[in-house]
Amino acid sequence: MKKEISFTLNGSEVTVTIDEHLCLIDILRGPLGQTGTNEGCREGECGACTVIVDGQAVNSCLYPAFEVEGKNVITIEGLQEPNNKLSVFQQAFVDHGAIQCGFCTPGMIMSAKALLDTNQNPTEDEIRDALLGNLCRCTGYVQIVEAVKQAAVQLKNKK
Numbered sequence: 032m033k034k035e036i037s038f039t040l041n042g043s044e045v046t047v048t049i050d051e052h053l054c055l056i057d058i059l060r061g062p063l064g065q066t067g068t069n070e071g072c073r074e075g076e077c078g079a080c081t082v083i084v085d086g087q088a089v090n091s092c093l094y095p096a097f098e099v100e101g102k103n104v105i106t107i108e109g110l111q112e113p114n115n116k117l118s119v120f121q122q123a124f125v126d127h128g129a130i131q132c133g134f135c136t137p138g139m140i141m142s143a144k145a146l147l148d149t150n151q152n153p154t155e156d157e158i159r160d161a162l163l164g165n166l167c168r169c170t171g172y173v174q175i176v177e178a179v180k181q182a183a184v185q186l187k188n189k190k
């Protein structure tokens with residue numbers, strides 16, 4: 032069955048007609064054209080599809096699309112800076128060699144952002160906990176954790 036839903040996507044109000052059985056990733060990558068969110072396992076195991084819904088990092092491959100009605104959704108595109116400047120997260124991941132194929136990176140960054148939005152001074156354990164649901168088959172996790180630490184410092188200094 033079709034249903035019209037409206038929600039905030041990266042700061043803009045959007046309205047889209049969806050099939051009720053679809054998951055959030057389907058409408059993000061489909062009609063909404065937000066292809067920065069990657070689909071890996073589609074079983075809630077890899078975290079590649081992580082986006083933020085009302086402040087919480089969620090697996091968009093399992094999140095029913097109709098449930099975002101009236102909510103605030105942030106995807107990796109929402110972190111884009113003007114003039115193609117690298118975001119704090121992008122720069123930190125580059126600086127620490129925390130990207131190889133890059134498939135996991137949008138999901139990693141969204142999980143890290145959800146953490147840093149509520150905790151400006153995370154411990155290493157808190158960072159590792161926040162990234163537990165995000166798998167990377169290329170880099171060591173050490174580089175990724177170091178990148179999130181750098182992002183935390185830089186975001187704090189920006190305020």
Ligand code: FES
Nearest residue numbers: 071072073078092
């Ligand atoms: S694609 Fe959603 S958790 Fe793997």
Ligand code: FES
Nearest residue numbers: 131135167168169
């Ligand atoms: S950089 Fe390739 S999966 Fe993480």
